Amino acid sequence: MIGIDGCLKRIMDIPGARSVTLVDGASGLAIAADGRHEVLDEHEDAAATTDVVRAVLACPALSSGGDGDDVTEIIICGTRGYHLLNLVNGDFDGRLFVHVLFDEETGNLAMARYQLRGILDELAEDTDES
Numbered sequence: 001m002i003g004i005d006g007c008l009k010r011i012m013d014i015p016g017a018r019s020v021t022l023v024d025g026a027s028g029l030a031i032a033a034d035g036r037h038e039v040l041d042e043h044e045d046a047a048a049t050t051d052v053v054r055a056v057l058a059c060p061a062l063s064s065g066g067d068g069d070d071v072t073e074i075i076i077c078g079t080r081g082y083h084l085l086n087l088v089n090g091d092f093d094g095r096l097f098v099h100v101l102f103d104e105e106t107g108n109l110a111m112a113r114y115q116l117r118g119i120l121d122e123l124a125e126d127t128d129e130s
Helices: 003-012 042-058 109-129
Strands: 017-024 029-035 073-077 081-087 096-103
Touching: 003 017, 003 029, 003 109, 017 042, 029 042, 042 073, 042 081, 042 096, 073 109, 081 109, 096 109
Parallel strands: none
Antiparallel strands: 017 029, 017 096, 073 081, 081 096
C-alpha cells in the first residue's frame, strides 16, 4: 500500500518531474502536492487544471472516440516542458486527477507516461481495497 504521500514521492522520482498535484476535480482543490510549484502554488494549479479537464471532457470532439472510450490522460507540451493530467483510474466521476509538470531536457514523455500510469494504477488498487 503506497498511500497518497508515497504516490507523490514515487511520481517525483520519475526523471524530469518538477511538481505534482493531486486534485479533487469536483471542487477544484488540491488534496496533496510535492515538488517546486514555481509559477502557481498547488491551489491555483488545482483550480486551473480542473478547468482544463472539465473543458476537454465537455468537448465531444475531444472526449469521445465511441462507447467505452474514455479520456484517461491529457498531455500539454510547452517549449520548456510538458504537463501530464491523468484521471485516476480513468474515471472523472471519481473526481481525482493528477497534474505532473516535467522538464523537457531531463524528462522522457513516453517513460513518464508509462511510469505514471503504473503508480496511479497502484494507488487506485489501494483505494479500492480500503
